Structure formats: structure tokens, C-alpha cells
Amino acid sequence: MSASECEERLEVVEICAGAGGQSLGLHRAGFTHRLAVELDPQAALTLEKNLRRLLEEDGVDAHDGLVRVGDVADPEVWKPEEHSGVALLAGGVPCPPFSIAGKQLGTSDERDLFAWAIELCGRMRPKALLLENVRGLSANRFSGYRQAVLDKLNDLGYIASWKLLQASDFGVPQLRPRFVLIALQPEYAPYFQWPKGIPGQAPTVGQVLADLMAEEGWAEEEVAAWAKKADGIAPTIVGGSKKHGGADLGPTRAKRAWAALGVDAMGVANHAPKPGFQPENGATGPKLTTAMVARIQGWDGEEFGGWKFEGRKTAVYRQIGNAFPPPVAKALGEAIRDALHKKGEPQPLLEASSPVHDPVYKLLRSSARPLTAEQIITKLAADGTAMDQAEVERHLNHLRHDFELETTERKSGQLAYILGKFKAFVGQADHQRHDLFTQHRGRIS
Structure with missing residues (x-):
């Protein structure tokens, strides 16, 4: 990398970095890590070894403390104010609080760090923020949560927006919708x-994995038939x-989809199929390895390969499965990089204030007195929003x-409502998150 290219690189602080899917994508987009923080020791080891390799390839010295291990909200692990003014604050905060596959506990889940990450913008004042999560966060259940996030960012002086991106539109051979802020x-x-992917450009599972399926000697014609x-x-x-238990490829619905593709989703294999391999116990094909x-x-x-994962099979599988696909992270990173370098023609902003995700939240937040459901309906109608009881x-x-x-x-028997505090953890010393996190830390990933 030339001196001019090094000067062009922007620094990023990444929280909840996992094993480095987002890290790799951002690096390929022109960002250099000032710091990454991750709770899981195995994922952190994977991340540190690979990040150091990337920096060495670029001729950049990897400083001590590049990756910090521990609870990202613990002030003993890192001090956000030391990174004030960094170009980008990025992260893939835990998904279970919003996952459709989970209980969607939101602010009641000790793993919820989304609102806390927004508070970091006020403490660190990064030029840009990138947070990604599961599609569940885009559901009606969390419209008020999203509204609170946007309003807080607006109060902090940021222009923010959400978008649902499909990983397959960026060449990833997987149905992996991600909700990005x-x-x-x-x-x-x-x-x-926003980066524009190309629907339908992703290769098939057979195209991507055929060479790995053949590497242990499974017959060429069998591999071709499988592909x-x-x-x-x-x-x-x-x-x-x-x-939960060991590695497998997901819930029942996902297993059926894998079966239709000729993959046994009941576990993860130690190696590719050997010569003479035949599916057993009703399986429709071989299991996948972690490399697959x-x-x-x-x-x-060439751009995203060569990442070495630390740990045993189940730990490696979790690191991979919980990651943000590097090609999607790169596309987002490039869009942010270009904005920070002010490339292209500036576009007029459609709205400099927070868009409305939840009109009931917005109305209650701005009201100085309690409102009944009937009053809410009337006031919303006056603003052009039709909503029934x-x-x-x-x-x-x-x-x-x-x-x-x-x-x-009220005297009429009607209930009137007034919106109180956001229950989310934003750093409060007395928040329930501290006790719950301590109780469940060994099972959090």
C-alpha cells in the first residue's frame, strides 16, 4: 500500500466485533481499526490474529490493545472518550433481543446494546455510525424502539436512516436479510x-461449494450430481x-430448505465427503464443514478468503454463523467512506429531522398530558394519519x-396514557442489565 493510500484510510472503532466479518469488509473498503471490542475470547482471538495479518500486509503497525476482550459496556474494558472524533463507530450488537426466532424481549433482554451504542455517539462524536442487526428489528413490534433511536440521533445532531439489505444482492449465496442503521x-x-446490490447475482450453493465437496476424494460424478x-x-x-446445543444449520424450516439443496443440516462435518460417500439415516446429502x-x-x-478461525468446531461454527457477511460490510463501508471523503455530488436531504416510524410514540412523546385512545385517534387524524382503536x-x-x-x-372510565422513560440500557448504573448479564454471561454469545 502506498503512502497516499495509507493517508486515505479512515479509522474505525468496532464494538461487538465477533470473529471479523464486518471487520474484513470495512478493511477492504479502506478503514483501519483503531480498536475492536468483543466479548467471546475465541472470536476475539480469531479477530486479532486476522486483523494483525491484514495490517501487516498493508505495512501498518498493529499496536498493542488492538482487540479488547470483555463486556463492551464495561468501562474497565475500554474508554470510549479516548476515541473521540473517530471516522466511524461500527458494530453488530447482539441480535437475540430482536430475533423472530427468539422471544423478542427488546429492552428486557440483557444482551440489548443497541440504544447504548447510540449513546456512544454522544460520547465519541464519530463522523459516522454503522450498526447492523436482524430483520426482526424492522417489525412493527419495535417501531417505537426504532423511533427512539432515530430521535436520539437527531437530538445528537446526526442524520440517520434504516434500510433492510439482502446479502444475496451483494453476491453472498444466502438468504440473509440484515437491518442496517x-x-x-x-x-x-x-x-x-445506500449501496445498490444486484438481485439475482449470487451464485448457487453448488457453484460455491463444489470444489470443497471434492477435496477429500468424493467421486467427480457424485459431486457434479450434488452440485x-x-x-x-x-x-x-x-x-x-x-x-443451546452444538452446531447445526438452524430450525426445522431451515433444515427443510437445506434438504431441498441436498445438504444434511443436522450437524456440521469434520471433513468433506470421502470416496464412496452415501447419505445415511434418511439424509438427502452430505453435511457441510465449517470451511463450507x-x-x-x-x-x-481473493478478497475475502483466507480468514483463519480459532477454536474447536462448534465455536468456529458459531463465530461464522453470527457474523456479518464481509461483502455486504464492504459495500456499506465504501458508501460511508465516499461520504466522509465527500465524493460525488451532494444530494438534497429529503428530511433533516427524524422520520416517523411510530406515530403513536411521536404523539405521546410530544404530549404534556395523558391522552386516551380516542384522543390519540383524533389527533392522528388531524395530522393525516388514520388509525382505529x-x-x-x-x-x-x-x-x-x-x-x-x-x-x-378518567371519570368516564377511559384510560389515558403518557409515555415515560425508555427502558433500554444506555449506561445506567442501576439498570437490570448488570445483574442479568452477570448471571448469564457464560451463556451469552
């Missing part, structure tokens, strides 16, 4: 454009949680999960 300081926001059957992209790779799973997650080719009650029920929702009873 990008926020930039107003100086850079007009230069940001012909594996003619679609994969279902979402699920890394799972330490709360990594390919499907986007660790492939059932819809309002549904919004109130969702809000009750993540906010203190106080009620008073």
Missing part, C-alpha cells in the same frame, strides 16, 4: 447513498447461542414492552 454528521450526510441439485442459495446461516459454511457466509475468493391499542401494547407507559383513569 447508518448515521452521519450533517456535513457528510448529503454525500451518502446440480444444490442449485439455489442457502437459507440464513444461524450461529445460535451458547444457551464460511464460504456461504461470504468468506470467499385496535391499531392504537396494538401500538400501546408494543410501547409498553420498551417504555414506561403510565396510565390514569
Whole structure:
């Protein structure tokens, strides 16, 4: 890398970095890590060894403390203020609080760090923020949560937006929708454009894995027949949680999709099929190895290949399955990089204030007095939003999960509502997150 290229690189602090899917993508987009923080020791070891290799290849000295291991919200692990003004704050904060496959506990889940990550913007003042999570966060259940996040960023002076991206649109052979939040300081926001993937460009599972299926001597004609059957992209790779058992490729619905592709999803193999391999016990094909799973997650080719994972098979599988696909991270990184370098023509911002995800939340947040459901309906209608009693009650029920929702009873018997505090952990010393995290730390991933 030339001196001018080094000068062009931007620094990133990455939280909840995992085994480095986002890290690799951001590095390929022109970012250099100032710091990465990860809770899981095996994932952190994977991350540090690979990041150091990347920096050495670029001729950049890897400083001590490049990767910190521990709870990202623990002030003993790192001090956010030491990284004030960094170009990018990025992270893949834990997904279970919002996952459709989980209980969607939101702010009641000790793993929820999304709102806390937003608070970091106020402490660190990065030029840009990138956070990614599961599609579940885009659901109606979390419309108030999303609204609170956007409003907080707006209060901090950032222009923010959400977008659901499909990994398969960026060449990843997998159905992996990711809900992404990008926020930039107003100086850079007009230069940001969401990356545009190309639907239908992802290779099939058979195309991606045929050479790995053949590496232990499985007959050429058998591999070809298998690859012909594996003619679609994969279902979402699920890394799972330490709360559950060993590695397999997901819930029942995913296993059926894998079976249709000729893959036995009941576990992960130690090696590729040997000569004479035949499926057993009703399986429709071979199991995947961790190397194959990594390919499907986007660790492939000259740009993204060569990532070495530390630990035993189940730990490696979890590291891969919980990662952000590197090609998607690279595309987002390039878009952010170009905005920070003010490349291209600035675009007029459609809205400099926070867009409305939850009109009931917005109304209650701005109201100085309690409102009944009937009053909410009337006020929303006056602003051009039609909502019936059932819809309002549904919004109130969702809000009750993540906010203190106080009620008073009118003389008529109607309940009136006023929105209280956001229940999310944002660094409070007395938050329930501390006790729950301590109790469950050994099972959190």
C-alpha cells in the first residue's frame, strides 16, 4: 500500500466485533481499526490474529490493545472518550433481543446494546455510525424502539436512516436479510447513498461449494450430481447461542430448505465427503464443514478468503454463523467512506429531522398530558394519519414492552396514557442489565 493510500484510510472503532466479518469488509473498503471490542475470547482471538495479518500486509503497525476482550459496556474494558472524533463507530450488537426466532424481549433482554451504542455517539462524536442487526428489528413490534433511536440521533445532531439489505444482492449465496442503521454528521450526510446490490447475482450453493465437496476424494460424478441439485442459495446461516446445543444449520424450516439443496443440516462435518460417500439415516446429502459454511457466509475468493478461525468446531461454527457477511460490510463501508471523503455530488436531504416510524410514540412523546385512545385517534387524524382503536391499542401494547407507559383513569372510565422513560440500557448504573448479564454471561454469545 502506498503512502497516499495509507493517508486515505479512515479509522474505525468496532464494538461487538465477533470473529471479523464486518471487520474484513470495512478493511477492504479502506478503514483501519483503531480498536475492536468483543466479548467471546475465541472470536476475539480469531479477530486479532486476522486483523494483525491484514495490517501487516498493508505495512501498518498493529499496536498493542488492538482487540479488547470483555463486556463492551464495561468501562474497565475500554474508554470510549479516548476515541473521540473517530471516522466511524461500527458494530453488530447482539441480535437475540430482536430475533423472530427468539422471544423478542427488546429492552428486557440483557444482551440489548443497541440504544447504548447510540449513546456512544454522544460520547465519541464519530463522523459516522454503522450498526447492523436482524430483520426482526424492522417489525412493527419495535417501531417505537426504532423511533427512539432515530430521535436520539437527531437530538445528537446526526442524520440517520434504516434500510433492510439482502446479502444475496451483494453476491453472498444466502438468504440473509440484515437491518442496517447508518448515521452521519450533517456535513457528510448529503454525500451518502445506500449501496445498490444486484438481485439475482449470487451464485448457487453448488457453484460455491463444489470444489470443497471434492477435496477429500468424493467421486467427480457424485459431486457434479450434488452440485446440480444444490442449485439455489442457502437459507440464513444461524450461529445460535451458547444457551443451546452444538452446531447445526438452524430450525426445522431451515433444515427443510437445506434438504431441498441436498445438504444434511443436522450437524456440521469434520471433513468433506470421502470416496464412496452415501447419505445415511434418511439424509438427502452430505453435511457441510465449517470451511463450507464460511464460504456461504461470504468468506470467499481473493478478497475475502483466507480468514483463519480459532477454536474447536462448534465455536468456529458459531463465530461464522453470527457474523456479518464481509461483502455486504464492504459495500456499506465504501458508501460511508465516499461520504466522509465527500465524493460525488451532494444530494438534497429529503428530511433533516427524524422520520416517523411510530406515530403513536411521536404523539405521546410530544404530549404534556395523558391522552386516551380516542384522543390519540383524533389527533392522528388531524395530522393525516388514520388509525382505529385496535391499531392504537396494538401500538400501546408494543410501547409498553420498551417504555414506561403510565396510565390514569378518567371519570368516564377511559384510560389515558403518557409515555415515560425508555427502558433500554444506555449506561445506567442501576439498570437490570448488570445483574442479568452477570448471571448469564457464560451463556451469552
